[in-house]
Amino acid sequence: MDNACAVCHDHAPAEHYLCDACQYRMRSWLREITRQLPLLHAVLRPDTGPAQRGGSGRAHSPLPVDVRVLDLLGPGHVVPWIDAHGDQTGGVPLEPLLYGWARYITREIQVPSVRRDRHGTVWSQLCTDPWPHGGSNVPAWCAWLQAYLPYVARQSWAEAMYDQLEDVVNRIQQLTHTRPRSRPMDAPCPDCSAFGLQEREGEFHISCSVCSVRLTREQYDDYRAAIMPGLVRTALLMQAQQERTRQAAAA
Ligand SMILES: [Zn+2]
Ligand SMILES: [Zn+2]
Known part of the structure; x- marks a missing residue:
């Protein structure tokens, strides 16, 4: 392979598909997602004004949540990265997107998990699912993925992950009005x-x-x-x- 970054075509280190600047940007985006989570939750419920008590007539029920934010924070199916550029990109929620990449990376790396039973016998099998510290939530997946970025930068699919993170961070920043x-x-x-x-x-x-x-x-x-x-x-x-x-x- 030549040493051009797959994203910006600048010089990339040997055997890498991403240059230092694009790796740095991905790391910043993963930190930014965690930093923006409280803001996203804050804009999830638009200000509908004080509750009207004792009014007469048919109650008007405004939409209690911003569906664009709900799209992002809600549950969803993990999307295989090869399909994510197709029709399904519209609203891949945050956690399934991050978890989907973590699972993909785990299966690509084929990390063996080793355990010893009570008789002292060592059992080894390949991990198929990632286990982040701190539970299964957005900050935990962001931290997990940051730790694996050096591996990601050497993979031919690194650009796909870059594009999806860029897309999701843009969606978040539009909703939270941040730059x-x-x-x-x-x-x-x-x-x-x-x-x-x-x-x-x-x-x-x-x-x-x-x-x-x-x-x-x-x-x-x-x-x-x-x-x-x-x-x-x-x-x-x-x-x-x-x-x-x-x-x-x-x-
Ligand atoms: Zn680059
Ligand atoms: Zn100048």
């Missing part, structure tokens, strides 16, 4: 010199919004340490010059 935060960096872009470098939540790279140059955080820190003293000195000299010009004009 990844970004922060402008104080050093100018090393390529186009514009002040366009931004650190975006969940992204491996700091990137320039003007020319799309990308730097890892370590590269940015080294670059900033090298360039900023000179920039600050120049700015101070310019400020002093302006002050002298202003004083000369006032004299």
